[in-house]
Amino acid sequence: MNNLLTLTKIYIKQIFGRYLYGEKAKKRGLYKTVLLILALTALIEYSIASMIYMFALQLKEIKLQQFVLIYGLIISALFSIFIVSYEIPSHFYKAKDYENLASLPIQNWVVVSAKFLSGFLTALIYSLMFSLPTYVIYFIFNSVTVGGIIYALISLIFVPMFVMFISCIIGFIINYFSSKFKSKSIVNTILMFVFLGAIMAFSFTSSAGVLTNLFSSGECPLTIKIITPYIYFIFNAIYLNSFVYFLFFILINLAYLSLSILIVSLTYKKINSNMLISKSKVSNKPLNYEPKSQLKTLFNKEAKGFFGSSMWTLNGLVGPIMTIVFAIMFGVLLLESVEQLKMASSDDFTISITTSMFKIMYLGFTSVMVGTSVSTCTTISMEGKKFAILKQLPLSFKQIATAKILFSCAITLPFVFIGNIIFACFIPFDALFLLISFILPIISVLTFSVLGLVINLKYPKLNWNNEAEAVKQSLSLFVSMFSDMGIGAIPLVIYFALYETLFATLPLILTSLIFIVWFLIWLIVSLILLKNKGEKLYNKIIV
């Protein structure tokens, strides 16, 4: 039991400790750090609560406000599964501490339970982000009973068990299959993409389906009863103040918990052992000694590092892939809108400004999306202890930074360009727009790549135990993501705010130029930051 507690404490400290005890947190002081975390949490919770509140208002109009609970818990489950299923695999199956722990006289179930508990805590935090405001909004719009509140409070702890169950299954399948292949990392990445894509597709279709059913029948949909019975049980427990349903809710969650632990316990050792075995075959080709330029060799190193890590690949390609999804989505929406306008006998001018608005929206949203996952914001962290290699070699900071920025652009821009071509197929041929749609992403991707690198130099995380700490949970990623989203979203917000008064009548070229100038300013600012601060930060990093 002592081992379990010690290990759990270590893992929890590993996941959350840096926010409270990290270098920056120490400098800031515990009091300020806690305040900062609370302020950020309050902001996030307020945004989520507002969204759920809006939906509850709509439901109230048709007197179905009780179903806001089902809606919120579905969103909570989908969001948590999306995030946690992405983290769990590396937590259980590719952790660096496997060999060390395997050599110690600690039983398998202790290690698995400790990992499970710390993983569960992560799932709980993500789940609470949605479930907590959901309950609050539910009780605002529905009658409050003591039993209902008690059930709601207790259920908060149980709700993530379904998330852990699904995440464990996904983690097991991905790692079981990839551990059997020679190119483990590639198979892992492909399977991860397939699962995340499936979760996203399921999210869209199921939430739409559930809402349609809710509105049409006014009853809890059958899909919910079958796929997520725990939501059905807790909904009835709180709504009907029924202890029997609450008991069912507890029992089914305990079943999820047992099954999750069982899956990981049975597979933890086998998969991790397989991961250690190299299945590489020696090729018969002679050794290649062909020299390359320093920039090219650094670029290749970056590429091999990126594609060698399934988590980094996944994180870095989500944004670029989403730009293609956006292209299709905006294209279809544009066609539908134009069709509706034509049916309403709108004039050519109205159709033209609507088309222009869609073009700007496409450009704007694409710019925001590419900024959310530039590889540079984690590239220094991903060097880990190997960072010493770069530092000891006669390479200037400029060369290293250039290779990293170029690589970031090289993996992002092709997707954006493909998206542009797809989007262009939905609109009448417009050479000027096509040109802008190629220039703007080049500038925005370059800006975000430079800024991402500066941020990662400022907040490097080199002593990670599994890649998720560097790729998904680092401060650098969050700072970079929010800065990039902010920079990308501001021109869009201004565009919509001033649409009626200014942009509706402004030619597309001028609006696009404003966007280009905005990103150019940020590119210059980022380059100045990189030039003046980057090298100093680089030299200060201690390996």
Added chain:
Amino acid sequence: MLEIKNLTKKFGEKIAVDNLSLKVEAGQICAFIGHNGAGKTTTLKAIAGIIEFDEGEIFVDGINIQKNSMEAKKVLAYLPDNPDLYEHLKGIDYLNFIADVFKVDKETRKKNIEEYAKRLQIYNDLKLPISSYSHGMKQKLALVSALIHKPKLLLLDEPFVGLDPISSHELKEIMNEFVKNGGAIFYSTHVLEVAEKICTHVAIIKQGKLVANGEMKKVRGLKSLESLFLELENE
């Protein structure tokens, strides 16, 4: 070849290296010994330009490492105690990466890689990914990578750890050849018997301060290096 003048490196309040000065000339192998945490690795990292230091100067082949780090790094090679290499690369890819950085031409890199990889018995494993290497194999690969560009100064941090007896012997041979050809070696070690046999000079560090330095025979006198080290440690 290597000159350290009044080197001081602090980590917060802790002084890791305290006003350290020493010289290693061409043709010399200088053993750098001290207990764990004495400041050996910190000193080596400072010479290699990996970490910045607070006071003092370091010259490699007359080049100031702080003022002209690029030029200084071109003439040195550093082998860390626990080589963390790019696991996703194959052995040959890593060696080519290092050769590209040092702009080593095709013929020279082929000759050097073949020579040292064969001598250290890792040549047949160069097509395998580094992730499949043992600690010793990584150590050998890092050694080959350090020798590709024929540096003038070799900085080795515990180079014999993890090596099999044949490779250990081969490394000693390589070190001797290296200094005979005009190079200099500054290396940290805990294997005092080997240091006594192959080193011309010795430097002993204790709590960041240099407590003994000079020609091996003069420093140890009639004592063994081990006796001297223990004596200094107990003072």
